[in-house]
Amino acid sequence: MPLADPRLDELGNHRYQNGIATLQDSDAVTKVERASFGQLLLYPGFVRLWMADGLSNFGTFIFGLSLQLLLIHVLSADQLEIGWVRSAQWLPSLLFGLLAGVVVDRVQRKQLLIATDIASCVLLLAIAGMGLLGMLSPFGVAVLVFLLGTAAVLQGGAHQSFTADLLPPSLLASGNVALTQTYTAAQTLGPLLAGVLAGVVGAPVTMLINAATYAASAVLLAGVPGRQPTERTARSSLGADLREGIAWVYRHPFLAPYALCLHVWFIGNAIAGTVYVFHATRLGLDGGAVGLTLGMAGLAGVIGAGLAERTARLLGTGKAILCCDFLTGLAWLIVAVTPQTGVALYALCAAQFVYGIGLGLRGPLEMSFRNAVTPSRLRGRMNTTIRSINWGLIALAAPLGGWLALQFGDRAALTIAGTIMVGTGTALLLSRFRHAAMPTDAPG
Template identity: 25%
Template sequence: MNNSTAIGKQGLGELIRIRPYMQFIMSKMVSRFGDSMDSIAYSWMVYVLTGSKMLMGTLLAVNFLPNILFGLFAGALVDRLSSKKVIVMTNIGRSVMVGLTALLFALGQLEVWHLFLFTVLNSLLECFTSPAEVSSVPRLLPPSMLLSGNAITSSATRLAELAGLAAAGACIATLGIACTIWIDAALFAFSALLMSRVQYPEGTSAHAISSAARSLLAEMADAFHFLRKHALLLVSSILFAFVNFCLMPFNVLRTPYVMETLHADAWGLSLLSGLLVGGIILGGLWMSHWGTRYRKSVLIITGIVMVGFGYAMTAVPAYMTMFQLPMAGFFCLLMGLGIPLATTPLVSYLMEVTPSHMLGKVSALQSMLVLSVSPLGSLLSGVLADWFSMPVLFITFGVLLGLSALVLLGSKSFRQEM
């Protein structure tokens, strides 16, 4: 039995002994709990106030733009800075932005342009948070534990997200939207406090000092050169950009789908989102214990097929007269189970082949590629929803997503190298 398999079997028990990493996970869990609460609150607020699917698609499209336009710059800058300080400061900034949204809504002064402004600012802060978190993982874990660590991290943060989704429906129903968003603002601040207590191993910032004399443009160019040399990463990133594009109708139209097709309320939206996240948790736990027994390529292809099938089948409840919400929830659970299988191996592969001092900018560049067509998908979803029914859109894009796995099956280099 090789070392990676042994680590995979030990899973969480082995990771718990690495205190800085567990503190890091706790900070992420608090932040994700708040994220999931305001995802329900914001979505419900926008649709109730405007009733516009087009506006929801446009707002989601705008959310992706900062990452696409400035993500690589942020990643290159993060590689020069302390990852811990970046995460702390961005969480504080997000706490302020979310708090302002809650204040304006509570005062009855919140307008559509405020939503666009706060969405852009929050997304801009996330451009720095994401590469800082990615570059933190291999600094806190040994290489042999990356796959298990990423799977456990995904499961832990998704567990927090599941709890947040469950709490969101209750908070909106009992405390109102404004109070729910206030809670989220406080959670971002608490996450920053927890992150400030994480102790990184010494010597992890040495490269930031040695590279200070280099221009950020040169650092950004390094990321492009690195990705060009690793064709497998480049091809996989482009494929996952298509996967994200296919998922946009479900992401944009989930709230009207729950209200109009399933005839449910905020509790129904929380349940549906919660089952999706619950599947991700279960898939992540399976990955942490048994994922190392399989080739990454097998896991990725299987995951994409599961997500595509579950996605297409969410259209079935529209043609049922009973048990619509439970049936939709079951297929959301199936989608969730496939997501860690599809994504965790790619993240782990990125960490394995990328030098630690380049992880920030390379992960940011990959994120830019993966999200590059998401704004188009968001806008298109809002437009197509006025021409086609949501079940038809879900079937069409679910089938397209599943068929994308054929591209990977036809790639000999992908099957052999991953």
């Protein structure tokens, strides 16, 4: 939700209490949201970042389903092999994530984003080319996605921090809503297109589209006005920088419980993500149908992101974010009990819709909150500290998910995943995070 901005008083008779906007009537909400969106267009650097982000996200969701279909249908991989490939994709976060935060805070973030886009484009071209030549194996795919994951670690921290550099505090939440809605729109269309194309031209050719989106993203980012944060302190040692970033996250009264529960949530999500496509194909869905179910999550995410600010005003920022854990957990529990009958497609679409609502709601709220309470000089380290551990846990949990599915069945693995998420929501509800509110002014 938007941070306090005196200009909004002229539009909607707002009051800000404890950092949360209270509106006098529903018409005021609509007017302010439209005004905030219009103001975003006055920042050309953010607009170019927004477009670049949309393109690369579109390609990413094409790649995600294409990769699993490649492993299942072309390389005949089982659940555990899929888990190891997913582990390789996220292992760089475990190995380099904390260091990446220091790098993001020390270099020009725009140049880093462009470099990682170019590297991702080249690696995707390699996967597509080797796939077309029949030179891929699960191990070869794992090596290439490890390199892709390394680029993504740097890209993720730089992107999250660069967004906050391009917008004033009063528009930061609105900017994150716009980015989240674009992300979820890509989440809707990407899997649909991937499922269709993989069936028509094959998964390797489908990945060429992802490579093209990264190339276009790099071109767009090159035109973003280079604005580095002005808040700088004397250059300290690498170890001191790492310790400062970690301490900020895990000693903060609200970031600490949020981050710890988010780490556990990612374990559950990694288990479910490893098993889901394989399980859906066992229920009788082809690539296009699987893409349709994943597309429902993207469609719901757009709706959820659009409701994020209003939900935060109604429940409070902390409660709005933690409710999303319950929604995503419920979604995977629905998947776990879906029967292998003619209703499977509808049940999975419904489950993914619930899942997408949860992700869409939490995305802009949590990104706005954690960036708003963190000074600019620490945002890179804060974001990559949280993100690197999240992604690093995927590297550990993805093979675990594959093993659980092989030992106890897909349904048991999905049930465990959903239960973990319900558990993190409960933990946050019992912690001080339920009282978390957006500050009226961002620090630094």
